[in-house]
Amino acid sequence: xxxxxxxxxxxxxxxxxxxxxxxxxxxxxxxxxxxxxxxxxxxxxxxxxxxxxxxxxxxxxxxxxxxxxxxxxxxxxxxxxxxxxxxxxxxxxxxxxxxxxxxxxxxxxxxxxxxxxxxxxxxxxxxxxxxxx
Amino acid sequence: xxxxxxxxxxxxxxxxxxxxxxxxxxxxxxxxxxxxxxxxxxxxxx
Numbered sequence: 169x170x171x172x173x174x175x176x177x178x179x180x181x182x183x184x185x186x187x188x189x190x191x192x193x194x195x196x197x198x199x200x201x202x203x204x205x206x207x208x209x210x211x212x213x214x215x216x217x218x219x220x221x222x223x224x225x226x227x228x229x230x231x232x233x234x235x236x237x238x239x240x241x242x243x244x245x246x247x248x249x250x251x252x253x254x255x256x257x258x259x260x261x262x263x264x265x266x267x268x269x270x271x272x273x274x275x276x277x278x279x280x281x282x283x284x285x286x287x288x289x290x291x292x293x294x295x296x297x298x299x300x301x
Numbered sequence: 302x303x304x305x306x307x308x309x310x311x312x313x314x315x316x317x318x319x320x321x322x323x324x325x326x327x328x329x330x331x332x333x334x335x336x337x338x339x340x341x342x343x344x345x346x347x
Contacts, residue, residue, distance in 0.1 A: 184337050184338060185338045185339070187341065190343045191344075194319070194320030197322070198322030218315075260342070260344055262341075264340065273314050285341075285344070
């Protein structure tokens with residue numbers, strides 16, 4: 169979420185709105201986003217229906233705990249990020265999608281494990297690719 | 302870093318609803334009708 173926040177002006181320049189979805193109640197999603205000073209829209213999906221609809225499944229244990237998730241977590245901690253209280257379904261895999269103004273999914277990424285999520289730059293590059301196509 | 306799997310067009314976005322801070326439903330279509338959006342599914346809060 170921090171890198172999305174830092175990249176916010178770049179999304180604004182490209183007129184892309186960012187919507188962050190969490191597997192939690194909407195109130196919790198909004199509260200955490202507010203606490204972190206997130207400028208984008210934060211919504212909840214407590215029943216996981218949206219995650220299901222986008223093919224973001226509940227992870228196997230090996231997708232939650234492996235070398236990559238451990239090393240990414242350690243790296244984040246070394247950079248000063250701290251893991252707060254977990255709210256929501258912690259087994260959901262992450263993902264990101266770009267949807268155009270006609271309602272078509274133009275690009276998507278489904279996490280292969282808990283640490284596999286695209287960067288803000290990946291999203292911006294994907295949008296540039298869509299624009300060039 | 303392993304590069305993310307890029308996907309091409311996947312067709313229409315599903316008709317789903319999210320929940321806002323007040324507990325009200327927010328249809329996905331109400332979001333994309335305002336223009337392109339990056340929909341980012343977080344793993345969890347916290």
